[in-house]
Amino acid sequence: MWPSSTVQQAISAVLCIAAARGEPVRAGAIADATGAPRNYLSKILHALARAGVLSSERGPRGGFRLAEPANQLTLAAVAEPFERLGQRRCLLGRPTCGDANPCAAHRRWSKVASSLEEYFQTTTIARLLDDASPAGASRA
Amino acid sequence: MWPSSTVQQAISAVLCIAAARGEPVRAGAIADATGAPRNYLSKILHALARAGVLSSERGPRGGFRLAEPANQLTLAAVAEPFERLGQRRCLLGRPTCGDANPCAAHRRWSKVASSLEEYFQTTTIARLLDDASPAGASRA
């Protein structure tokens, strides 16, 4: 039901990187900040880089940065490499369930599922950063 | 994110039993109707019986029935033995996250999570049965 621990770690890591405002952040620093296991986090970060969410650089002064501005990066993009959000699951698990061929739960459930999906597709990393810091902290 | 396959099978099974209107339904019949694997379904049904959602009877003329009227049985009660709905997960996985100590995502995420939880707590099996059958099919 709720987001997997992998997705939680991915969002936490991206938030941590976004907070650095363009400075590269090393995997070790992220692990320390978020409490995620280092090696597993490495895999998550690598997957995000492959998905085009992060850019990575090796060597000293290396680390991870956002590949696009925080106000254009949605939670859906961060979660997508780890969880198929698009393929919304029928509450009864029927593969043919849809608006045309609804299961018993479809009409009411699809509304809840849509609002969940909309949350991920409209919430940006920048928005979360703003919510976290005191009002007016952004340069607007 | 979405409900697990176990929860899907549980809800499907309970709907199937509710549709029998008090007649006991055998595990084999439910497996045939829902497509769930028989032995695994047995475990699910047994768990639902232990949780007080179903009553079971062995032997010929045995099977499973609802332990309470369909209009008093919520999806939350059906899902609860398999998934901790109550312990709403923080989007970032922070154990201390809450209204008093919110994470960056808390304010917006908690609204979505609440609507999801409300869906499970207010939707009854009777309601799903009504939605599935043509309008006016219930004896109201």
Added chain:
DNA sequence: GGCATTTATCATGTCTATATGATAAACTTT
């Protein structure tokens, strides 16, 4: 009581998510 039917329980197996540890490859600095 004996038998067929059905749920209850146990033992086990598979698959995926999660996690760990070691090594390879790339980059920076010197």
Added chain:
DNA sequence: AAAGTTTATCATATAGACATGATAAATGCC
């Protein structure tokens, strides 16, 4: 070019979800 730092990748381990198969226990019918 050599050394140090960091990400990339591989091999493996662990836990839990999902599933299978066999056996035990209870119930109704004859």
